[in-house]
Amino acid sequence: MPIQHSILLLAAFLLQFSSLHFPSLGYDHQNTYFINCGSNINVNESNNLYIGESTTTYPRTNFRESSIQTNQSSVPSPLYQTARIFHSESSYEFTTVPNNTYMVRFHFYSFSSPVNLYTAKFNVSVPGFPLLQNFDAKNTTNPGLIKEYFVKIIRKRFKITFTPQISSFAFVNAIELFMLPTHLIPDSVARFTYTGSTGRGLSTYSNNFLSRALETKHRLNVGGENVTRQTDNLSREWLPDDSYITDPQNAKDSPFFGGTLKRDPDDESDGPNSNKYTAPDVVYQTAKETLNGSNGLSWSVPVEKNTDHFIRLHFCDIFNQQSHLTAFALIIYDNLVISKVNSDPDVSSPYYYDVVVHSDGTGLLNVSVVPNITSAIPKAFLNGLELMKVIELSGSIPLYDLDSNSKNISLPVVVGSVVGGLVLISVVMVLFLWIIKIRKQKPVENSDLLKIPTTAEGTSYSRLELHYGKITQGSSLPNLNLGLKISLLDLQFATENFDVKKIIGVGGFGNVYKGVLKNGMSVAVKRSVTGSDQGFPEFQTEIMVLSKIRHIHLVSLIGYCDERDEMILVYEYMEKGTLRDNLYNTNLPCLTWKQRLDICIGAAKGLHYLHKGVAGGIIHRDMKSTNILLDENLVAKVADFGLSRTGPLDQHSYVSTCVKGTFGYLDPD
Known part of the structure; x- marks a missing residue:
């Protein structure tokens, strides 16, 4: 089969069975909420349509005591004609896509009304994070105030709660909530530690950065004018930097020398190159x-x-027509952070640097760019600066948001809870007894190391040896690579005696365990159901096929074990698991469109090698998402050759190419 056909078939397969949401494919505001609070009128503002909250079924609201205020005088935006007032703790609840970073914005404008909005004092929180604490509305007059946050949402529901302080109230004019592009905020970021009087800065690496929330403090268009929310793809405003530069006599504003910026408009990869x-x-x-x-x-x-x-x-670098001319240093708090900014990117190619800094006690953060006098053109520059406060997780994020109106627990709820508890206890007891029974039947799991039985003559024979008549005359096993044989004892040590905690998968053949061999290699150990003849042909075929092929897009067979009645296959360990898990498991990062295409092409190359690169040809016959595995770099590798058949694809009609396996296969034709 030509590789192009394999690619097209796999592309169709991936599209058909994918999770159907692609944050990096033609990004749009998924599960978008733009709400005109306290109003039933829709408003167009900054290229967004804000829906009147009284006219939509979402978000769900939980208002105990609330009211609406309307402003009849002129306002800077139609959004500020109305406001929702909260006299007790109230909330909005949204439906969201789990494990994605969202933009959360609040609009506040204290217009004149019977309720003096500028006297409001309140808190705003979301699950796990306090966003606004002791917020005082006196600074929300002209032109209004927008508070902006980046929050990773890990549940399907997301609640925003307004809590008035004692003898006060809360209000909001508009709310925005929408999903952000996948890599806009990194999950790993360099951390700069300011060491004060020692005069040194240490750069370390911080992971799991998205477990925090961020509050936007400043967004500056350096050297330029105000950039409005209508211009920015994510409705952000960029202000001029003139009021923050400390040495304006050393600087000049420089416009673009002409031409176009060199960046891929469809690129949404993770830095350092900037996308739209x-x-x-x-x-x-x-x-x-x-x-x-x-x-x-x-x-x-x-x-x-x-x-x-x-x-x-x-x-x-908008100043030079030729690359590699400028290089300069980045300084924070008079400490060197990066010695060579502008490490030879292409001219006119935008890029950025991210760093986390712990501010000192002055209330000011100082950033400098200093020319490198040894560069061809000793010059330093800056185009833009964004600064956000890091908000640490303040508490556990609840599995479910309870209805705050339910002050009293009704009798049906109590009865239901008791019955549910009894059912749960019963299920646990049944599982416990079942596990005990299984362990009695199969003392292999978590027991003492297996004793290898012998025959009456004192010799142990494997299933393969018995099958091929080794007992009679020591005949060789056809097409089997005995150099791949691994002892059962070694595999017991590798898997901690097939500990159930080491199980990473379950298939028709049996359990798959993660193990570590004596040489330190991590492996996947696939063990058949002990004592069963089922699966022997597949076991034999797997060894025969994988012992004679090697390809970057085919899972490698490390070894096998066939002592007494065991059938065990040992493969290279694939860090990222199956393609199916990566498509459907919402706890895993969503694959980008480029990653999906790379996986598709890689699997197709593996199939093409089987069809044309092996003498005689091999037909897989069980191609599906669970048989495409991904290594730590998301390189696709075809696995599970138990149902394969050898033979040319275009002749010898007696060779069976019928599709086998389970639902979800991809027909090799």
């Missing part, structure tokens, strides 16, 4: 650069004291 969602073109088309002979440029930005802040610095 990282920042709009206009941010990279202006900059501040150092004047000839100046020591550098510095900005001093207000921050919260002694708090972690996430900084993103945007760069684009």
Whole structure:
């Protein structure tokens, strides 16, 4: 089969059985909520349609005591004509896509009304994070205030709760909630530790960064004018940096020299190259650069004291027609963070650096760019700066958001809870007794190391040896590579005696365990049901096929064990598991479209090798998402050759190419 046909078939297969949401494929605002609070009128603002909350069934609301205020005077935005007032703890509940980062925005404008909105004092929280604490609305007059947050949502429901302080109330004019592109905020980021008087900065690596929330504090278009929410793809506003630069005499504003920015409009990969969602073109088309002979440029930005802040610095060499001319250093708090910014990217290619900094006690964060005097053009520049406060997780995120209206628990709820508890206890007892029974029947699991039985003559024979008559005359096993044979004792040690805790998969052949061989190699150990003749032909075929082929897109057979009645196959360990798990398991990161295509092409190459690269040809006959495994780099490898058949594809009609296996296969034809 030509490789092009394999690719097309696998592409169709992946599209048909994929999870059907592609955050990186033609990104759009999925599960989008733009709400005009306290109103039944829809409003178009900043290229977004805000739906009147009284006219939509979502989000679900839990308002105990609330009211609506309307402003009749002129306002800076139609969104600020109305507001929802909360006199007790109230919430909005949204349906969301789990394990994705969302933008959360609140609009506040304290217009004149019988209820003096500017006297409001309240808290706003989401599961696990306090977003606004002791918020005072007195600063929400003209032109209004927008508070913006980045939150990773791990549940299917997401609740925003407004809690008035004692003798006060809460309010909101508009709410925005929408999913962000996959890699807009990284899960791993460099952390800069300011060491104060020692005058040193240490750069370490911080993982699981998305377990925090972020609050936007500043977003600056360096060297340029105000960038409105209408211009930005994610409705962000970028303000001029002029009020924050500490040495304006050393700087000049520089426009783009012409042409177009060099970036792929469809690229949504994870840094350092900027895409259309990282920042709009206009941010990279202006900059501040150092004047000839100046020591550098510095900005001093207000921050919260002694708090972690996430900084993103945007760069684009808009000054030079030729690459490799400028190089400069990034300084934070007078400490060197990066010695060579602009490490030879293409001219006009936007890029960015991310770093987490713990602010000192001054309430200001100082950032500088300093020219490298040894570079061809000793110049430093900056195009944009974003600064966000890091909000740590303050509590566990609940599995379910309870209805806050339910102050009293009704009798049916109590009865249901008791019955549910009894059912649960019964199920646990049945499982417990079943496990005990199984362990009595199969003392292999978690028991003392197996004793290898012998025949009456004192010799142990394997199933393969018995099958091929080794007892009679020591005949060789056809097409089997005995160099791959691994002792049962070694596999017991590798899997901690086939501990149930080591099980990573279950299939028709038996359990699959993760193990570590004596040489330190991690392996997947597939063990058949002990004592059963079922699966022997597949066991034999697997060894015969995999012992004579090697390909980057085929799972490698490390060895096998056929002592006494055992049938065990040992493969290279595939870190990321099956393709099916990666498509349907919501606890795993969603595969990007590029990753899906790479997996598709890789699997197709593996099939093509089987069809054309092996003498005689091999037909898999059981191609499905559970038989495509992914290594730590998401490289696809075809697995499970127990149902394969050898023989040319275009002749010898007696060779069976009928599809076998279970539902979900891909027909090899």
